[in-house]
Amino acid sequence: MQPIDLAVIEQALAWTRAGKPVWLCTVLSSYGSSPREPGSWLVADAEGGHEGSLSGGCVEEDFLARLRDGLFDRRISRIRYGAPEGPADPPTRLPCGGVLDVLIERLPPDPTTGDLLAQLHGALTGNAPLIRQVSTLDGSWTTAPDAGLGPRVEQLPEQNRVSLRVGPSARLIIAGISPVSTTCAELARSLGFEVIVCDPREEYTAEFAVPGVKLVTVLPSLYITADTCHRATAVVALTHDPRIDDLALIEAVRTEAFYIGVMGSTRTSQARAARLVRSGGLSQSDVDRIHMPIGLALGSKTPAEIALAAMADIVRTRRGKTREQL
Structure with missing residues (x-):
């Protein structure tokens, strides 16, 4: 299985x-409880074929019916789900009680669309991140390199665009197969991570099988040196x-x-x-980058608890939260 965004593109x-x-x-914004950020x-x-999701299943059927x-x-169109009914607010309610604001772009099958999708694919697979500006008036767009910092979506109504x-x-x-590795791989997949497990030891790889997880039978250090870590990568x-x-x-x-950990x-x-x-040969600053012991201090004992603590800390770091903010 691929990460959902990559599968969409x-x-x-x-x-x-x-x-x-x-x-x-x-998804431009979500208010209250919503399964998609x-x-x-x-x-x-x-024809109604689709990949990805807007709400985890709450509104897709209504959207596809309206599309047909x-x-x-x-x-360019916008639609809001979960709000009081209006011209752009269908009566569909989110069971979680949230509100979902969605931007809809109709992209023709031409070279310009192909170029856009190729740029998005490159950004998702490790090329330099980009920022895309979309006009909410006519759907025109531009792309530019981005530092990757800041919110995924910024609405700029005074400029009639979204970023x-x-x-x-x-x-x-x-790095390496163990009971914790197996549980950690399963949990990471459920959280939407692309997961690669590296281990050269045949006695361990012969028994390892986690759906959707890539197994590489080489030393993890060799795999890491092959330019496999971008800025959205965690290594444990x-x-x-x-x-x-x-x-x-x-x-x-x-x-990067x-x-x-x-x-x-x-x-x-x-x-x-x-x-x-x-x-x-590491410097102190190198060592300071390593989370050891790994994970949040949950008092973990079992493999599943250790995997949970590790993945919780990874998600915390990816979201830019300090431990004191938890």
């Missing part, structure tokens, strides 16, 4: 290359074997990975930090 590309117009829908995508064709009825034939940030899909590289070492964990950490700190007790972590400086 690849489906849009396939339809465009087949000569079909596509409707690219972007601003910036989330759904793409649809005229020709309600979104303009170049949309697109960057790499969240990726998790797990979960084996207790320094031959795997330490080498992975030494390579990971040389990348936003989170690097390793499993172990406080005493083990202190010994590892000294070893990485002494034998691994």
Whole structure:
């Protein structure tokens, strides 16, 4: 399985290359409880085929019915779900009680659309992130390089446009197979991460099977050096074997990975930090990038609890929250 945003853009590309117009829908804002955050995508064709989601299932059927009825034939449209009914506010209610504001772009199957989708695909797969400005009057758009900082969606009504940030899909590289690795991979997939597990040991890889997770049978350190870590990548070492964990950490700190963590007790972590400086050639600033012990201090004991603590800390870091803000 691919991350949902990447699957959306690849489906849009396939339809465009087949000569079909596509409707690219972007969640602009959500109020109250809503399962899809601003910036989330759904793409649809005229026959009702679709990839992605707007609400986790609450409003898609209504949207696709309206699409088939020709309600979104303009170049740019907006619709709000969950609000009091009005011209742009259908009666569909979100069971969670939230409100969802959606931008709908009709993209013709031409070279301009192909270029846009190719740019979005590149940003999602690790090229430089970009910022996309879309006119809410006529649907025209521009793209430019972006630092990747700030909200995914900014609405600028005084300028009749919205600003949309697109960057790499969240990726998790797990160094080594262990009971914690398996649970962590499953949890990360459910959170929408692209997950890669690296381990060269045949006795472990022969039994490893997690749906939607890529298994690479090489040393994690070798995989990391192959330019596989972009700024939306987290690297976790979960084996207790320094031959795997330490080498992975030494390579990971040389990348743009936003989170690097390793499993172990406080005493083990202190010994590892000294070893990485002494034998691994890392500086103190390199060591300070590594979360060890990994994860939030939940008092975790079981593999599932350790995986939960690790993924909670990864999500916290990706969202820009300090531990004191929790």
